[in-house]
Structures are given as C-alpha cells and as structure tokens.
Amino acid sequence: MTASDLWHLVFGRLGLQSLPFWDMIQHPTPSHIINGIIATGAAAVVVIGALVTVFLITKYRKWGVLWSDWLTSVDHKKIGIMYIVLAFVMLARALIEALLIRTQQADGLNGGFLSADHFAQLFSTHGTIMIFFMAMPFLIGLINFVMPQQIGARDVSFPMMNSISLGLTAAGAALVMVSLVLGKFETGGWTAYPPYTEAAFNPGPGVDYWIWAIALSSIGTTMTGINFAVTIYKKRAPGMTLFRMPLFTWTALCTAILMIFAMPPLTAVSLMLALDRYLDFHFFTNGMGGNMMNFANLFWLFGHPEVYILILPAFGVYSEVFSTFSGKRLYGYTSLVYATMAIAVLSFTVWLHHFFTMGQSANINAVFGLLTMIIGIPTGVKIYDWLLTMYQGRVRFTVPLIYALAFSVLFVLGGLSGVLLANPSIDFQVHNSLFLVAHFHNMLIPGLLFGMLAGYHFWFPKAFGFRLDERWGRLSAYLWISGFILAFFPLYALGLMGMTRRTVSYFDPAYTPWMLVAEVGALVLTAALTTLVIQLIVSIRERKANAVPVGDPWDGRSLEWAIAAPSPEWNFPVIPTVTDRDPFAVAKAQHTAYQSPPAYEDITLPTNSAMGMIICVVGGLLGFALVWHMWWLAILSALAVPVAVIAKSFDTRTEKVIPAAEVRQQHQAWLAQARQETPISRQLETSPDNHGLADNTIAEAST
Amino acid sequence: MKRNDAQYHYDLRIYQWGLGLALLLTAIPFALVAFHGAPPSVLLWMIGVLGLIQVIVHFRFFLHIDLSSQKREDLHLILFTVLLLVIMAGGTIWIMHNLAERMMAS
Amino acid sequence: MSAGNVNTEALKHPGINLGEAHGEAHTQAEGVVFGFWVFLMSDFILFGLLFATYATMVDHTAGGPGPKALFDLKSISIETFALLLSSFTFGMASLNLKHGERRKPIILWLLATLMLGLIFLGLELHDFSSMIDKGAGPWRSGFLSAFFGLVPLHGLHVATASLWLIVMLVQMGVFGLTPRVKTRLLRLGLFWHFLDIIWVGIFSIVYLAGLS
C-alpha cells in the first residue's frame, strides 16, 4: 500500500486542495488572490474564534461550569438559551455574508470582485444558515424557554430528547462552519435543486455538506416538534384549558404540529439526494428514469409549511407584546386562535406556488394560486386583531412594541407582494427575480426576525434577571427597521426591471443606483447587529441597576411573570391552578398574586445527561466523515448512535428530588423580597426603579 | 394482581379477530393476483380497497383505535395525518403525472 | 411526577392499555405512549411520500426490468404471513403483560415475534439479493431507485424493531417488569403493529399492483 493509499483510507478525499488558500497558491491570478484572501480570512475567523473561546474558557476555568450547568443540562430554559446563542452566532455569520453579496452586486456592473463560484457559496450558505441555523434555533429556543412556563409546567415532556435535538441542530451548524475551513460549501442555493447538485455536475464535498447539515437538523427539529406538541397536550397546569392558553403557546403548538408533519419531506428529500450521490440511485438524475422535478415538489412540501413554522411563533410574540404593552386583554383571542389553526392547515395546500413555472397545466397553477390567496385572509384577521388590541389601550413605546409596530406596517406590504406572486401569470414575469427576494425578505425580516428580537427583549429579564438597556435597544430597532427598508425596497424595483436573483454580475447600468442604495441598507443592518452586541455588553455591565428580581418588569399577563427572575430551576414552587385567560393579570387584579401556598411538596426533576453532547459529537462526526468519504469513521460513528442509546436505556438514575424545605426556603425569600419592593407605575417601567413589581399588586393580607 | 378473566377473554378475542380478518383480507388479493382472477383494472381496484380495509382492521384490532370518546384524541391525530397524507401524496401524484404527460410523453 | 401535573380525565392512549391495576406504569404510559404515537404519525408521512414517489416512478424503468420480471409472489406471501402472524404474537405478549405478572409467557411470545421478524428479514434480504443478481439494483433505473428507497426502508424499521425487542428481553431479565420496562414494551408494540400497516401498503401497492 502506498502512502497515498493510506492517506485516502484514513482521510478519504480530504487533501491540501481542501484548504481555502490552495487555489490562490496554485493559480496566483488577481482574481484567485482576492477570492483566496476572503475565503482564508473567513476560515481564519472561524479557527481563531474557536481557539479564543477555548482559551478563554480554560483561562477562567469555566469548563466544569460549562459542562455541568449548560451542555449536559436538560432544563428547558437553559436549552432554550443555548439555542438562542447559536442563533445569534449564526446570524452574525450570515449577515456578514449578506453584506458581501450586496457589496459584490453593488460593484457588479460588468464584473465585481468575487468569482461566480465564491458568490454562489455565499448565497447558498447565507440562505441555508438564515433558515436552518438562525431562524429555526431562535424560535425553537424561544418556545423552549417560554412555553413550559406559560402553561405552568416544570419542563417539557421529554427533557433529554430536548437536549438531543439541540445536539443535532448544533452538529448541523458545526458542519456548515467547518465548510469554511475545509473544502467548499454547496453552490446551488439553499434549495440545492438537482440535477445541478447531482454527482455528475457537482462531485465535490459542497453538496454533501448541505445534505448532512440539513439531514441532522431536520431530524432534530422533528423531535423538537414532537416534544413541544406532547408538552402542550399533556403538561398544562390544572384548569389551563386549550382556550385559556396564551397565544404564544398556541402558535407554539401549531408550529410544533407543522414541524412534525413538514420535516419528513425534507428528511426524505435530503436523504434521497444522498442516495443518488453516494449509491448511484436515480431519484433525481437526468437520465436512467430519474425525475428532478420531484425534488422541487418534495422540497416545497416541506418548504412552504416551513415559512409558517418560521412566522407563527413571531405572531405569538407579537400577540403577547401588543397586549402587554397596551395594558389590555388581547382583542379577538378566539379569532386569533382559529386564524392560527387555519393558517397551519392551509399551509400544506399551497406548495406548488414555488414552482408555477415548472410546466404543469394552467389548471393546476390556478388551483394552487387560489389556495395561496386564501391564506392571506386569516393573516389579515390577525393584523386587525392586533390593531384593535392597541385601540383605547395605554400603549407604551418600549423596544418590543417598536418592533411590533414596524412589523404591522411592513408585513402588510410584504403580504401584498405575496398576493401578487400568488397569481401565476404575474409570477411568470417575476419568478426568480429580485422581486421575489424582496418579497420573502419582507416577510422574514419584519416578520420572523423582528418578532424574535422583540421576544428576546421581552423575555430577556425573565431569563437573566435584568432588563436590556433601553436606549441601545431603541437605536438598534430603528437601525434594523431603516436598514431593512433601504436594503430591500430597491430590490422590488430591480426585480421589476428584470434583474434575476443569484446574479454575480450584470451589464445594465440602470441597476447600479438601486444596488448602491441596497448596499447602504446592508451596512445599516450590519450596524444594527453591532448595536445589539453593544447593548448586550452595556446591559451586562449595568445589570445591578437594571435588575428585576421580583420577575414582572412589564406588568405581564401570563404565568411566566408570576415567578422570580431568573426563574427557579423548577419554575413553579407549586403548580398553579388556572381559572381564566391571562391568569397572572387576573390574580394581580384580584390581589391574589404573591401568596404563600398552603404547603410545599418535594419536586422531582430530570438529572443532567451527556446524551445530547454525545449525539452532537457523534452526529457531527458522522456527517463530516460522509462528506469526506472517511468510511471507517462513518461506520464507527453510525454504530455509536445505537450503542449510546441502548446504554442510556439501562440507566435508571434519571430523576433527582428537590426537598420541599429547599423549595419553601427559596420561595419564601423571594416572597419576602416582593413584599419589600415598592410597586412601580408604568411610566417608570424602563428606569432603574423597576425591580419587577408592577403597581399595587401585592395582596394586602397575604400572611 | 387479580386476573380479570372476562376482560382477558375479550381482549384475546379482539386479537383473534384481527388475525383472522387480516389473513382473509390478504389471502383474497394474493389469490386473485396469483390466478388472474379479474381483469387488471378491476384487480387494481380490488387490491386497493381490500388493502384499505385491512389497514382499518389493523388500527381497530391491533392498535385498539376506536370511536369511544376516550380515544378521540388519537383518532383525530390519525385522521389529521391521513388528511395530510392525502394532500401530500395525492398532490404529488397529481402534479407529477400532469408534468409527465406534458413533458415526458415519448 | 408531581400529582398536579396529571390530567386525570384522559388516562388513555393508543394501543393496549394496561389498566388501573398497573398503577404507576399506567399513568406514566399516557405521555410517553402519546409521544411515540405522534412520532409514528410523522414516520407515516415519510413512508407516504416514498409511496407517492414510487407511484410516480413505476414506469421509469429506463429500458430495464419492470415489476413483472422481478417480483416473486411466493416469497412475498411467506413474508406477509410471517409479519401478520408476528403482529398477533406481539398482541399475545401485550395481553399477558396486561393480565398477568408472570414474565415467562411474555418472554415466550416475544421470542416467537422475534423469530417471525427475523424470518421476514431473511426472506426479504434474499429477495433483494436475487434482484441484484439479475442486474436489477437501484442504479439500474428510476423505478428501481424508488423501489429500493421504499421497501428496504421498511426492512430497516423491522430490523430496528427487532434489535429493540432483543434489548427489551434483556431489560426484562435485568429489571423485571418495572413501570419503565412496561411502557417501553407498550411502545415497541405500537411500533410493531405500525410496521405491519406499512407492509400492507407495500404488498398492495408495490407487489400486488405490480404483478397484476
């Protein structure tokens, strides 16, 4: 056996050519050098970032804490927070990529500085990351953190599976990060349509990175969906009937159902593409009876419900934000619930609008066009409900409400462009143009992203015990809003002028001015993210002044505000009994909040488990090995999964008991503090006087 | 634990019925195919219908899904899944068939 | 589990219910069995899509062999008989789990189920290898890709279920009939019966329709 044989046996097709600067050294032309420097710089950021993190953790001796308090924790709150940290890291990367795309196109008249291949990687990773590793972790994290507290539960139904889901998602994200350093990512967009992505045209590792990142995260998300749905069905506090659930929980339920049923097509389609590439199947190849059109069909069977997976939790956040910051009950609760359900079901009936131009008959297009327009109706109902919630309320312009207001205007515009696109004959004109890119960003940024940011500001105090800095928060919100408008409204015009999406360069000088405006927008958006980072640093520094230990900084209405901030590990010292919608608002009004329960009981909680981390590492290695054809490693890690699961099934120490005395002591200390604090009025909400107790809510005779 | 004989025999009877019906509903289409018992188009229909009935038999006798109100939740879940399956699988077949007719006819 | 968490009105779940006499196992079963049931429905969608893909690709033989040239009714019928019978034997195991505390009959019925499952798998592997010997592997055509995407996926599920069954036999030995073991057996039972339902689809849509 030669040395090279041995190398291939161990490292598969990994080699020097997989390094980001190899091209540049082999062919030192100006273009290769520019692209090489950018690619190497990105790789360096990943490697150095990882090294610095490791160094800092070691220096401050935080490995133990990280392991036992976070990575192996199965507490839904901590898992939620970890998801959101992942989302922010990935947001930073994808936003920088968006800036690069924009800069290339701003400079793209007759050229630009990026090679077509590099540009294609950028929009593919940007899209893939934003959807699967930014948006999904963000909303899953938020639901994880909030939903069990809203329904009066101590955790989700399957805490360890929750940690495994996180592990699978993180493994997928890690694969996308590794692709910056070793080899290249896929170049066929976030949708990865064959036959272009088949082995015949794209034999390299790029498509395989996409496949395994997607497969891992889709399995993780299916498990998350099951977990959330069962939790909401089975773990609600006594008296919390379905129609007493907060709206955020309702949207979480509908999103969970969508995950359960819409993720399988994605898992299927990614694995079918893998079979084509690895085992010479012919699902989607050009010849031998393959049918690439079925890929588009299956992908969008997932893809359209996916956009509602993304938007529904944001709707939930907005519902909470509008009613809390208007100091009113949500207007039209029942209609909002039915609208959410209608959207969830209808979202399975419209997938074809993503490929109106594929060649099916006009009748089929017409059916799906009509169904698409129908979805607009329940969405419209919601917008009216939110506006009427504010009507005659005492509206407070805090950061979450600013996002919500921007959403209510901008989202309607995006929806209108969507109704246009739902008409097949119009879609034929603008399909795959920048008009479409403008449309979906118009839904995703004011819809999903602003919703998540609003939720982040809203519930941050509950997670960490202090409020985020209000001034930086406002600045950031205004930057996100104006940046979005500048970056995407020009794209509507460009699309109508005929500019296609995913274009590395163009020859029509009329595009350039619009492109420059969009570039400014992208810069403003980058500034917006930067201010968010600054806000976090400032807020951590001033955490003492902004602390809200009593736990109700916004005069909240649902159960999560009825407990301390940060929430105790067991959430509720005694599981509450619910008699109405908005239970905490009702309790405050009736002066029954902040009371000692008649008795405390021992609390059983799940113990930490390393399974999530094991599956994360093993799953990541499996994906990596498959990408690089390291068969031995692939087999080993594939075997490790069942071995770990079986071994775990013999472990019987899965629960720990918190003694009633400890629960009592903590709860009483908190109650004592609540009785000491001065309740503050809403005018002082964003001042350091706000310690988390809203005005005259303490029951006079609670002892 | 005290063994509840009546309940035991009832449960046993259910499994026996399930097996009997399943075998019957399998034997008929297999025999029809083996002995070309019907013209192909009729045969396809019969296979489909008998298959569907057998699926219901399995749900009823092996998975114990019935119409009693205590199990409504599960029945709803199954019916919802079936609805989505009809939409997804039916839609796929409809669309792909139409495309094949328009584009791949040789 | 704290008492406050239990929704007392709905202590029922799909599959055979253990009944009040089983106390803790019966209560615990509610959440976990419901969760497993939801997973099965998600899996159902996965299979449904592969069925649909198969239906759109039966004619894509690319000049290669079609169903009539490849499928062998005799071995399919033995496989089918084995699987149907195994659902019944698993049912007998569940029945004994519900109505008795003795491990032995449960173990015997589970062993019978395992044997039937392994017979099924052996025959199926034999089918596949004889197809491949005829040059009819998945690489031959779109039709065969769709076939090998769907049918072995079911086989893989049966193999997983068999492995799970072996693990459960060991756990019954190690732990006895603890509540955890009981609820796991309930879930395995659901899985087993569910795979039978998928098989009804496979023999109807793939084999019988292909041969008629």
Ligand code: HEM
């Ligand atoms: C925050 C600022 C953002 C900017 C400046 C931005 C910019 C861009 C640009 C320039 C493209 C390429 C358009 C083309 O193909 O010509 C793109 C594509 C895309 N973006 Fe964004 N985007 C942003 C946020 C988001 C968010 C929040 C999401 C989703 C949650 C998202 C999802 C996508 C997707 C799916 C694509 C399509 C990728 C493909 O063509 O395969 N983007 N974006």
Ligand SMILES: [Cu+2]
């Ligand atoms: Cu859509």
